[in-house]
Amino acid sequence: MVSFVSNYQDQTQLLVAVDCIIFGFDNDEVKILLIKRNFEPEKGKWSLMGGFLQPNETATNAANRVLETLTGLQDVYLEQVHTYTDPNRDPVERTVSITYYALIKIEDHNEELSKQHSAHWFSLKETPELIFDHQQMVNHAINRLRYKTSVQPIGFELLPEKFTMRQLQKLYETILNEEIDKRNFAKKINQMDVLIKLEEKDMSSSKKGSFLFQFDKDKYENMAKEGFSFKL
Amino acid sequence: MVSFVSNYQDQTQLLVAVDCIIFGFDNDEVKILLIKRNFEPEKGKWSLMGGFLQPNETATNAANRVLETLTGLQDVYLEQVHTYTDPNRDPVERTVSITYYALIKIEDHNEELSKQHSAHWFSLKETPELIFDHQQMVNHAINRLRYKTSVQPIGFELLPEKFTMRQLQKLYETILNEEIDKRNFAKKINQMDVLIKLEEKDMSSSKKGSFLFQFDKDKYENMAKEGFSFKL
DNA sequence: TCAAAAGTGTTAAGCCTACACCCATGA
DNA sequence: TCATGGGTGTAGGCTTAACACTTTTGA
Numbered sequence: 001m002v003s004f005v006s007n008y009q010d011q012t013q014l015l016v017a018v019d020c021i022i023f024g025f026d027n028d029e030v031k032i033l034l035i036k037r038n039f040e041p042e043k044g045k046w047s048l049m050g051g052f053l054q055p056n057e058t059a060t061n062a063a064n065r066v067l068e069t070l071t072g073l074q075d076v077y078l079e080q081v082h083t084y085t086d087p088n089r090d091p092v093e094r095t096v097s098i099t100y101y102a103l104i105k106i107e108d109h110n111e112e113l114s115k116q117h118s119a120h121w122f123s124l125k126e127t128p129e130l131i132f133d134h135q136q137m138v139n140h141a142i143n144r145l146r147y148k149t150s151v152q153p154i155g156f157e158l159l160p161e162k163f164t165m166r167q168l169q170k171l172y173e174t175i176l177n178e179e180i181d182k183r184n185f186a187k188k189i190n191q192m193d194v195l196i197k198l199e200e201k202d203m204s205s206s207k208k209g210s211f212l213f214q215f216d217k218d219k220y221e222n223m224a225k226e227g228f229s230f231k232l
Numbered sequence: 233m234v235s236f237v238s239n240y241q242d243q244t245q246l247l248v249a250v251d252c253i254i255f256g257f258d259n260d261e262v263k264i265l266l267i268k269r270n271f272e273p274e275k276g277k278w279s280l281m282g283g284f285l286q287p288n289e290t291a292t293n294a295a296n297r298v299l300e301t302l303t304g305l306q307d308v309y310l311e312q313v314h315t316y317t318d319p320n321r322d323p324v325e326r327t328v329s330i331t332y333y334a335l336i337k338i339e340d341h342n343e344e345l346s347k348q349h350s351a352h353w354f355s356l357k358e359t360p361e362l363i364f365d366h367q368q369m370v371n372h373a374i375n376r377l378r379y380k381t382s383v384q385p386i387g388f389e390l391l392p393e394k395f396t397m398r399q400l401q402k403l404y405e406t407i408l409n410e411e412i413d414k415r416n417f418a419k420k421i422n423q424m425d426v427l428i429k430l431e432e433k434d435m436s437s438s439k440k441g442s443f444l445f446q447f448d449k450d451k452y453e454n455m456a457k458e459g460f461s462f463k464l
Numbered sequence: 465t466c467a468a469a470a471g472t473g474t475t476a477a478g479c480c481t482a483c484a485c486c487c488a489t490g491a
Numbered sequence: 492t493c494a495t496g497g498g499t500g501t502a503g504g505c506t507t508a509a510c511a512c513t514t515t516t517g518a
Binding site for chain 4 (some may be wrong): 413439
């Protein structure tokens with residue numbers, strides 16, 4: 001920013017934090033990872049995982065750090081959502097919070113670490129009461145996720161490398177909160193031609209087994225360069 | 233945010249600012265209002281109008297304050313876009329900047345005030361070099377505006393109360409950066425049934441004159457409650 | 465009378481939606 | 492052999508895109 005008077009000196013400085021909305025998908029529904037506060041205020045209540053912005057750290061760095069602390073994961077899909085600035089949002093001290101949502105492959109996270117932080121996965125429909133404005137943050141992140149997944153192929157970040165058409169469909173159904181006809185869904189996805197159909201089948205969900213697919217990231221990126229846009 | 237240790241004390245505090253991307257429409261193209269720095273560093277260069285977050289002020293408050301200072305306008309459409317946190321983005325002192333875009337009716341702004349701040353309206357295609365990361369901020373805001381205008385009836389914020397179909401079309405054409413067939417455009421807009429066609433004509437643009445319209449906000453809001461969604 | 469912008473419908477193509485049956489297999 | 496989930500195609504309706512001529516009137 002640029003003030004029209006250059007008085008950086010007299011200005012108030014504030015605590016700046018990031019809070020992470022961590023999404024995972026367990027083959028049936030979308031969940032978020034919350035931690036239980038073991039200190040006052042609001043001890044015993046649930047909250048998002050967060051951390052203060054350090055000197056020489058961007059907010060994205062900070063979000064990655066927080067995420068690695070809790071899940072052990074690096075190189076996770078992260079997107080900044082919104083910044084919350086109400087002077088009274090944190091009763092202890094004024095804190096500006098920048099939120100990020102993260103999409104992780106739920107089976108990859110380090111359970112030891114999350115246990116250490118008293119973390120727990122909650123279904124989106126059964127989130128407990130959250131501290132401060134964290135529920136609002138979650139809602140905002142869900143809306144952004146809905147938009148983004150329907151317009152960019154980021155849903156795959158929530159799935160294992162190899163997944164069935166049914167898993168993919170279920171993922172979109174839970175994110176978009178609507179039922180989709182399986183024939184129409186397959187048609188649409190196949191038309192876009194960004195999946196690689198493997199020989200392999202997943203035998204865990206049915207007797208017949210269902211084919212596994214992979215997202216063809218390179219192909220997608222090439223197509224995107226040519227003006228193709230993902231749309232679900 | 234909630235840290236897993238409650239050490240608010242030792243944390244770094246930072247300057248927090250807002251920067252405003254102010255959009256206006258002059259019946260031909262979309263423009264933004266920039267100010268010329270009259271102090272070092274980067275004296276003489278152009279930048280967004282911004283200001284530091286004050287104690288007891290939300291970022292939205294701050295953006296409104298900045299906006300009123302420069303344009304004299306209150307109750308302007310404002311939307312938060314993104315927060316920039318690179319430790320080196322401002323060479324003077326580390327500053328986190330939260331951006332907002334504003335949509336104003338260009339003819340309503342107070343020219344005296346903007347003159348006092350050495351402000352100038354620039355066509356989006358002819359923006360001068362901007363300081364720091366302000367060009368990136370502008371680009372991000374334009375993208376958000378594109379999305380938002382095509383999905384919510386906020387374009388009207390840029391037009392006078394009464395406008396012609398042609399002005400409206402031109403507005404969308406410049407925002408979306410594509411030509412639209414006038415018959416198809418009128419059809420789409422009329423189908424949504426959110427405009428009031430007035431008896432009055434605007435005679436300034438042609439000999440025949442063209443009918444003026446108004447956005448029927450109440451009607452739109454009622455329809456929105458019933459599940460209608462604006463889509464262009 | 466001519467130039468310039470306003471206003472107005474139709475058709476074809478593509479897309480989306482709804483819908484039902486057979487297949488493979490393990491229990 | 493049966494119960495379970497996997498896989499596949501078509502037809503109708505709807506939406507979108509392309510397209511050209513007449514009207515009005517001030518200069």
